[in-house]
Amino acid sequence: MHDGAETPIPAVSSGTGRSLPPLPFGTKIGYASGALLDGIANQAVNIFIFFYVTAVCGLPAALAGVALAIGLVVDAVVDPLIGSMSDGWTSRLGRRLPFILIGVPCTGLFMVLIFSLPSALTGMALFAWLTFLSIGLRVSISLFLLPYNAVGAELSDSYAERSSIAAWRWGFAMLGALIAIVLGFGVFLGGEGGLSRRAAYAPFALSAALVGAVGGIIAVRALLATRDRQHAAASGDGAIHTRLWRELSEVFRNQSFRTLFVGALLLFTSLSIHSTLGLHANTYFWRMTPGQMQIVTLSLFAGLLLGAPLAGPFLKVMEKRTVLLIGMVGLALAFSIPATLRLIGIFPFTGITLVTILSATVIVGGALMAAAAISFASMMADAADEHEHLFGARREGLYYAGWAFASKAAAGFGSLVAGVALQAIGFESGGDAAAAAAKLSPATIDWIGAIYGPGASLLALLAATTCLFYRLDARKHAQIIGDLDARRAIAVGAAAPLAA
Template sequence: MSDQMAALPQAAADHVAARSAPVPLGQKLGYAAGALVDGTSLHPLNIFLLFYVTSVCGLPAGLAGAAIAAGLVVDAVADPLIGSSSDRLKSKWGRRLPFMLAAVPIVALSFTLIFSLPSGLNTTLLFLWLTSLSISLRISVAAFLLPHQALGAELTDNYAERSTIMAMRWAFFMIGGLLGVVLGFGVFFSGPTGLTVRSQYPLFAMTLSVFILVGGLIAARSAYATRGREHEPQSEPVSIRSFLEDIAQVFRSASFRILFFGGALFFIGFGLNTILGLHANTFFWRLTSGQMQLITMAMLGGLLLAAPLAGPILSRLEKRTVLMGGVGSLMVIETAPVLLRLAGLFPFEGDVLAWILTGASLVGGAMLGAAGIATASALADAADEHEFLFGSRREGLYFAGWAFSNKASSAIGTLVAGLALQMMAFPTDLVKEGALSINLPQQTINLLGLAYGPGAGLLSLAAILTFITYRIDRKRHAEIITALREARERKV
């Protein structure tokens, strides 16, 4: 055992018995309901926001991409501080609950306002207003999400049960996304011009904010009931010095670095693909609103289907294998149909095309969802390894680091998407240009397809080559947990 293990605080063994006991089903479900906060806000944001602010509100695509990216960048910088503060917080409510309670109402309010942009503002004021709301929404979601994810890693030390908890959280995360898609395409934006009706967007956002508030409050109640399972915070509160030391220590972990940089590569491509999704579906594939709803729901349905599938899959395969397989499936689905279309080998149109893309989205969503669950569970395993190596618990900072990788890279993807639209001279104010019936040059349509598909797919391939070096497996994790328990028992 390393000399660093001696640094384990005396209080580290206080809740070992609680974490060794199975988590009651009600507490698992209550915890998982918190994923409605980020699922109901982030999925609709990624699907509808860029289209809303450019095609409906008339903000130039480059400025829109910059404003949305600004929220992601500021949030990404704030994530490590939120995670470190959560790890070190001492309160009678535990380390995580105070952050969650403070964040939920701000998430709901910011989400409503960002889809209620005032009309009549000039370009500069509209850009500044969107930027401010983007930052507010992203930071408040992070202030809830990161402590909530860290709490999930603390509920149990059991390798298999940890994946089950993450699968339940994933299910509620996807339910939130499905709510956004169903209410968006099916209710508020239905019809051939539904996406261009500005007055529907505030009603859409207010409706989803109700689900955000309900999910957050249920999760807060569960967090209070399970606070006895949390690890004890270090005695020293967060400071500039301790924060920088924590960051440096986390990046000394090879497992964290692999997940961090692999995630960065993946999320740049995924952000590019997601942000350009409405544009590509409308002008490259020429799908109707109903067909887009079907395809998007299939992807979200596949992601939701991953929740019950992840348990059996992860019981047979290592988490690294599931992660790589999910990203690889998405890479094929992003790239193959576009390349085949451009090569003249994918002539399908209308309903036939929609059903083919729907089936591909369903399969890809299920595999990608299993990869997401595997990643969350792997991060918790890596946090155990961190304690073994360095004698400190850093769940919050590990999930913050993953979120930083996600958001900073998604910001790059969003910015690239906005710049790509601008470089290909894509029209911004479609309401004035003739709504969705405008005829675009074929070169613009082809460039849109290449950016949306193969451009994103190449980055997924780079992510796979990074994830292949991850080394924590079932056997290694069991050795780590045994060593940690022995060290804690000697300290009692």
């Protein structure tokens, strides 16, 4: 399971002895509600921003892809710093909450700004402003999300309860995504003009930001009530940049983390390409109306939401890695089968038949992916325990920062690939969507479907192959927790005479 040089070190954990009762249900729900902000902010951007910037605001697709990619890449570089700082931050509110309190309002502000691009800006001026807003929004989301996810791993040491916490958090994130979709397609971007109505995007973003802020505030209250369950700040010596480099080197020495990191990198690249081209594929490849798009998109997120309660039974009878692999493969099939069949000429369906088939496909794929994502989050928390067992330090913040780094660097790369690919296949930005569809060549439309469908799914299958190398299971985790409890008991016993 580990490299030959890796053996548990004898150092005693800096934590105290822990014997945590089950997390109260109300507290669990309060904490999980913070994921509304995650779901609303990320999905509003992932689903709408690329179409808004290219087809509505007229920025060339390659420049739009670069601007959005820069925001994600800069954020990915900053993520480890945020994770390390939240691991070692000391305050009367604990080590995570100060970052969360900054992240909630900043996320809302930048969300509104990025969907309110001035019509007077064009060309490189629009590119520069979009790049700045992209960086600000992504870093703001990270200031909230990284400490928020990390503290979820601290609320329980139970192998099973962590999956329950991750499932509720996932459920609220998907609820946030559904709210973003309904507000977008159903309220602000439906009707005459649809997705091409530029003035509708700012009120859409403001409404979504307000709902997300409510979820964030509820989570803050829950975390204030659970400070006694959270770990103390990790000790660190030296300047932040030298300490961060040392801590990152330490984290990558754990094979479990490395496997999850590479798997996330591949999976999120696949998801980014697929979601970035989602509206383009729905508009030009499938030729759906905004109302039909809403049905299919809602079906996807309904599947992702339904997957949360399904994860529990799966995880009771199967290892987390098994559930993860099933979910990744299921998602890849959902991505690829309909588009591939259309490309080879044996999927002629249109109208309500097309919408029904696509909706059924994405519900199944979304449910399986949800179970996989819940397993992924729970596995990351288990790997953080393994890290303390190996190296004697709690690094939840860095572990989730590494996961975020992989996802955001991959998302940035996916946006870049999508933008450059659209430019390469001859897609022209700007103008009315219906008029643009009439001008596109059949070859260009087929390329959109090929990249969006089977192209993205190949990376998801490669991610599943990578995760076969993850070896931490329930039996091994129980041994690790038993050893950590013994170390903490020794530490508490040694500290008692000194306190007296």
